[in-house]
Amino acid sequence: MEESLLLSDYSREQQRRSRNSSSSSSCLTWGSFFEEVKSLGCIAGPMVAVVLSHFMLRFISVTMVGHLGELALSSSSIAFSLAGITGFSLFTGVASALETLCGQAYGAEQYQKLGLETYTAIFSLNLVCLPLSLIWIYMEEILIFTGQDPVISREAGKFIIWLIPALFAYATLQPLVRYFQTQSLLMPMVISSFATLLFHIPLSWVLIFKSGLDHLGGSLAIGVSYWFNVIFLWLYMKFSPACSKTRVPISKELLHRIREFLRFAIPSAVMICLEWWAFEMVIVLSGLLPNPALETSVLSACILATKTIYAIPTGFGGAVSTRVSNELGAGNPQRARIATFAAMFLAVLNASIIITILFACRKAFGFTFSNEKEVIDYITTMVPLLCLSVILDSVVRGTGWQHIGAWVNLGAFYLCGIPVAIALAFWLQLRGRGLWIGIQVGTFGQVSLLSLVTICANWEKQASNARERIFEGRPPEVNGLCEKAESRARNKDGKLSIPQWVGAVWEACSALKMTPATNITAIGRAMTKVAVSVKDVLREMKELKPVSSDPTDESSIEPSTEAEIEPDDDEILSDGDLGNDLSPEEMRVSQLAIAVVSEALVVIKELIRTISGLLKLENPNGGSNLVDSLEKLLKMCKEIGIQVDELGACLYPPQEVPAIKAASEKISSFVDDMQSELQNLNGNLVAFSQACNCLKSSLRQLESEVASPNTVDLETSVQNIDLNS
Structure with a gap:
């Protein structure tokens, strides 16, 4: 039970x-x-x-x-x-x-x-x-x-x-x-x-x-x-x-x-x-x-x-x-x-x-x-x-x-x-x-x-x-994961469950969902928290391996400044943040980008759910390569988090259309790679595939919007906006 x-x-x-x-x-x-x-x-x-x-x-x-x-x-x-x-x-x-x-x-x-x-x-x-x-x-x-x-x-x-x-x-x-x-x-x-x-x-x-x-x-x-x-x-x-x-x-x-x-x-x-x-x-x-x-x-x-x-x-x-x-x-x-x-x-x-x-x-x-x-x-x-x-x-x-x-x-x-x-x-x-x-x-x-x-x-x-009343106004995922993280802390066999850092992912996701849609600075910083928390999960996954096969990867996991991990809460919610006044074109791009972020969070959730199911199996498909595959998947998940962070930075006025396109394409590529890797493990992919399809649909809408003539001229028109008003 x-x-x-x-x-x-x-x-x-x-x-x-x-x-x-x-x-x-x-x-x-x-x-x-x-x-x-x-x-x-x-x-x-x-x-x-x-x-x-x-x-x-x-x-x-x-x-x-x-x-x-x-x-x-x-x-x-x-x-x-x-x-x-x-x-x-x-x-x-x-x-x-x-x-x-x-x-x-x-x-x-x-x-x-x-x-x-x-x-x-x-x-x-x-x-x-x-x-x-x-x-x-x-x-x-x-x-x-x-x-x-x-x-x-x-x-x-x-x-x-x-x-x-x-x-x-x-x-x-x-x-x-x-x-x-x-x-x-x-x-x-x-x-x-x-x-x-x-x-x-x-x-x-x-x-x-x-x-x-x-x-x-x-x-x-x-x-x-x-x-x-x-x-x-x-x-x-x-x-x-x-x-x-x-x-x-x-x-x-x-x-x-x-x-x-x-x-x-x-x-x-x-x-x-x-x-x-x-x-x-x-x-x-x-x-x-x-x-x-x-x-x-x-x-x-x-x-x-x-x-x-x-x-x-x-x-x-x-x-x-x-x-x-x-x-x-x-x-x-x-x-x-x-x-x-x-x-x-x-x-x-x-x-x-x-x-x-x-x-x-x-x-x-x-x-x-x-x-x-x-x-x-x-x-x-x-x-x-x-x-x-x-x-x-x-x-x-x-x-x-x-x-x-x-x-x-x-x-x-x-x-x-x-x-x-x-x-x-x-x-x-x-x-x-x-x-x-x-x-x-x-x-x-x-x-x-x-x-x-x-x-x-x-x-x-x-x-x-x-x-x-049960979830006390917070998303069920956050409460459920926090509760199970406490159970996992008392579990002597830590290899049977996803590390408790997963709860931090959903805490970051919860903060992102509660951020006002017009405050792009706050959204960007909340996205940073998501990316960093995913990196923490990946770092914990390294402990599941008896011997690291790629010691050089550790350096790629660690880099992040303290300021990135723990941005000041007052700063996030400050009324003086840039981006609170947006043009209609910017608002459209921002809304589509937020939809991409939301769907990316669902992909992360379903990925972790699928990994959890694989770890529970006594004889999972993939045998001794299972931990390596799971590490690859979480690395891809981390990269999606990084691109989500990049996407948030691109939304600051003036919005950088080429960077938005690049981040969108990278997210789509990593999603394809994750689906391919999971196919090799023969995991239960129904919910994960549905989440990926929704994310790709949102990405296509964002790419279509940034490719439109009105959006191409954003970088020029946005310079005329008085940011101090």
């Missing part, structure tokens, strides 16, 4: 371009739709298993604690509820920001950034644990202050203090789950989750019934099991070859990523918590109704059953979040759109299946949670909205719309759902049914608003925003 120094292998890049070019048509075919449904299903199945196993940990502990008596059950239930509201729900929301950041980074093949974002999340969440732990330590006093029974408050306070180790474990586990989820590395999570579940059952039994800790053993068992899961996933992340691309050393750089992480994490947490707390508020309100024991038991059973069923659409939600974020990061907006609608189809199908099963097993299901028929009636009406809600929430996380989701949940639940629930339950005397109808109204409003946002989304813009 090694990654070359370049952005990706040629075949992989071609596949992505092919998908981009065909995305518009693919979104219209049933084949692409059902292919996406299949992909979502393959991810969703394991994710459902993972979510269910995590839910079962708390369920098993509460069930065992319930056998100790009513006090133990009531105190542990309150403690778990408060822990969910103040801690677990918060961390679930904050960690879901990684579904945007890590998912899009993986889609854009910025693997090192994925690992860095994961470490940033783990560090940030563990910091948040510190103030939350302080709140949990004083939870007994807080409960008594709010009027709760002192005995229950004391036991609940003890229980939640023993849950603090679980809080830190959960803060580490959630980012790790997102790390594996966004890469579709599902089997490690499935194995670790089920291993943890099997470990948790006997551990809970021993700690609750045999250790003398009683109900406190339940909270300790949760913490130990969470840490067991964390250690399993961490070891897999640290040592598995499947994670080698995303494995990065822990460094101070994660501190610089905290601000960007929080920009998504805070609205994501608000979005998740607002929805979670709305359901908890229904149970609180049910305690104020007449016959609160009956109403609270029915609604509590409904919420518990809903949370159990919630695992299924949550698994599908994780799948759609992964697919949408990966495709947006890869720059495939139409495929992200297909994934969204395929997920909505699966949500409807999922809801239909669950309702059918509930109806068929309504008696047994009702007996499991409650003897009241209302439980089944309430749950059956809630399932379709719940499935759509979870799927659309996941689309929001995959696209990075958490701030929109937060406003939607605030309006749907707290400005609509909860007020309707209060009005129906207390004013119209519908009691528990009124509360449930209110929460249904809120969920329906949420689904409607999120559906509208999804349908009206500009997917092209979302893909562009994702790429811009």
Whole structure:
């Protein structure tokens, strides 16, 4: 699973371009739709298993604690509820920001950034644990202050203090789950989750019934099991070859990523918590109704059953979040759109299946949670909205719309759902049914608003925003090569990859592309940087040869003054540079010359990509002469850089037409020689040949322009231009 120094292998890049070019048509075919449904299903199945196993940990502990008596059950239930509201729900929301950041980074093949974002999340969440732990330590006093029974408050306070180790474990586990989820590395999570579940059952039994800790053993068992899961996933992340691309050393750089992480994490947490707390508020309100024991038991059973069923659409939600974020990061907006609608189809199908099963097993299901028929009636009406809600929430996380989701949940639940629930339950005397109808109204409003946002989304813009955010406004090639240059620096076998100086080529290219088109002096100096950086690559290539066959060549590589290599930045961007005022004829020549430079950069890129592919082969064609051939190619590449520099110098007023022609002809000749040399190596030349043809076309246009009568007279007419104006 090694990654070359370049952005990706040629075949992989071609596949992505092919998908981009065909995305518009693919979104219209049933084949692409059902292919996406299949992909979502393959991810969703394991994710459902993972979510269910995590839910079962708390369920098993509460069930065992319930056998100790009513006090133990009531105190542990309150403690778990408060822990969910103040801690677990918060961390679930904050960690879901990684579904945007890590998912899009993986889609854009910025693997090192994925690992860095994961470490940033783990560090940030563990910091948040510190103030939350302080709140949990004083939870007994807080409960008594709010009027709760002192005995229950004391036991609940003890229980939640023993849950603090679980809080830190959960803060580490959630980012790790997102790390594996966004890469579709599902089997490690499935194995670790089920291993943890099997470990948790006997551990809970021993700690609750045999250790003398009683109900406190339940909270300790949760913490130990969470840490067991964390250690399993961490070891897999640290040592598995499947994670080698995303494995990065822990460094101070994660501190610089905290601000960007929080920009998504805070609205994501608000979005998740607002929805979670709305359901908890229904149970609180049910305690104020007449016959609160009956109403609270029915609604509590409904919420518990809903949370159990919630695992299924949550698994599908994780799948759609992964697919949408990966495709947006890869720059495939139409495929992200297909994934969204395929997920909505699966949500409807999922809801239909669950309702059918509930109806068929309504008696047994009702007996499991409650003897009241209302439980089944309430749950059956809630399932379709719940499935759509979870799927659309996941689309929001995959696209990075958490701030929109937060406003939607605030309006749907707290400005609509909860007020309707209060009005129906207390004013119209519908009691528990009124509360449930209110929460249904809120969920329906949420689904409607999120559906509208999804349908009206500009997917092209979302893909562009994702790429811009990942690459931080710089060309992808520069970021990719810099990232892989760092990996290469840690690679003990340096002969397997292009030297890290290649990154400097793209840094120089990036600077050239950002130079104003009318500032010819700055363009010329940027071209010099390109030429010099190519010479650095060539110098490093010499180290690949055991013995230099041409010692005299070294002198031809070295010459360059310090001023050429590092021109002063202020000088480059100075407003006083010559060439900022150009005649129409000069501007035409300059524009065509810039096109030649741009195409020359693409040729350099494709040449380096092809060389990288040849170096990766175990038995490359050319045998022992491979390094000699590669050195020749890079020498030609250097000469193109020199001619590019010469071309830039010729564009200074007055423009030197003969020198422009000479530079153009030399570039064309070197391109022909490079194609011939690569033909002898039998490399993959499709992309390189296309780049060469584009360069030759630009050269022909430039040569035609400088041969025109208007341009021939440039040297005379330009002398009349007042350069000081």
